Amino acid sequence: MSLATDTLRARNMRKRRARLLAEARGLLARGGFEALNLRELARLADVTVPTIYNLIGKKEDLLLALGAGVLTELESRIAPAHEADPLTLAAAVVVESTGLFAEDEDFHRAAFLAVEWLDQGGQHHDEVARIYDWVGELISTGIAACRAARLLRGRVAAAMLSDLIMRNFRMSCRGWAFGHYGIDEFRRMALCDLYIALAADAVETFQLQLLHKITELTPDDTVATSPARSARNNRGDST
Amino acid sequence: MSLATDTLRARNMRKRRARLLAEARGLLARGGFEALNLRELARLADVTVPTIYNLIGKKEDLLLALGAGVLTELESRIAPAHEADPLTLAAAVVVESTGLFAEDEDFHRAAFLAVEWLDQGGQHHDEVARIYDWVGELISTGIAACRAARLLRGRVAAAMLSDLIMRNFRMSCRGWAFGHYGIDEFRRMALCDLYIALAADAVETFQLQLLHKITELTPDDTVATSPARSARNNRGDST
DNA sequence: CAGCAAATTTGATGCTTGTTAAAATTTAAA
């Protein structure tokens, strides 16, 4: 019961814990969520399974630790981006998230799936809720900035708008994590979703600006065909 | 290897299969997704586990069979609703789905979770994709009708709009299924999401109409507080 | 009606996963 003290034993524990988390990250990135079982992790980290329980806890705790790492990284990236125009502020979460995810797509894909896995199965997780509350706060801040800059009319409740945007973002995330489309498509989709939601309550000039941005983001062949659905069906005829 | 013929044996098989599906439905409604394990199901249906494999298949097939039942029911309800104004048409999926779900909330909650469970875990399911493709088609039809009636301007690609709406609907569904809010809140949220998305591309009169509908749906106390987040935190202080 | 062949149900079993209790070992202090 140490891990916070500074004795030799505690230092070794922290080292093994870090090793475990690193191996878990690699395992997750390599084989996806299914590949992360405790026996394999123990084998890779040169410990036995109960040691994992001692150093980290049960599987939920392991996944939570990995997710917390991503969240921390994301927080540190978004923090210094507070001096920007309202639209950039509103889009910060989307831009920074996709930017971070793109750096190690395999791992972040699996990490996201892991966190999503925590939230299902009837049990509710305060940690997961806190993550999404944080995202919601960020989006709310962006919307408030747009409202303050007289870009939004305020005819739609800000909370409703921000909830809508966050739900949408999470769903786009899922689609990417499940392999329905790549990270570029994910980013494009999430941004378009955001712009469309804002456009619903936008002042005319702002609305035109948003529509322009959407057009900019839209590939030429996406006008008639749904990208999500078309991308979903191209499976099995690649090799 | 019958089940399609009309001998006595085949009829008994169908009977047992129906019994199994009925018990599975009850089990799912009672104890949620976790309660649906093959041993318990076999016990309730007065058969043994391998019989389930013979009559239905593995667990995926069982869940798929349950989901297919819900989809069939939903299809039959939406089919005769084709003679309506464009907005009603666009909202048909939301209204009919929530209407059906409300009739047996416990079961449909669990059934939805079961279908969602199929779609995760790396494996892709064509059956699940077909369900959501169908929903997407319906929403697309509604949007096309709105466009044809000159209610939408067409400045946002219809496919993009319909994808957005469907993603949102699925996410609202998840929130309800996970118990974050009740069926009424779910219906309200899904409709608001739809209206907001349409408003982004709506002609001015239509936009006002949509905003009015949103205001109608919005409870008085939802203006400042996010319902999803506030509802998420009321746990543990009820008893 | 009796017997036979095919199909179906069953009991037993394997395998994987998460999880835990107690023994063995290592570590820090007296």
Added chain:
DNA sequence: TTTAAATTTTAACAAGCATCAAATTTGCTG
């Protein structure tokens, strides 16, 4: 150096899905 505390390991359990050979039921036929 001895000793007590903490940590790792050995070993095993429980629960889930999945499957196989044997037993049983069913439907047809002489």
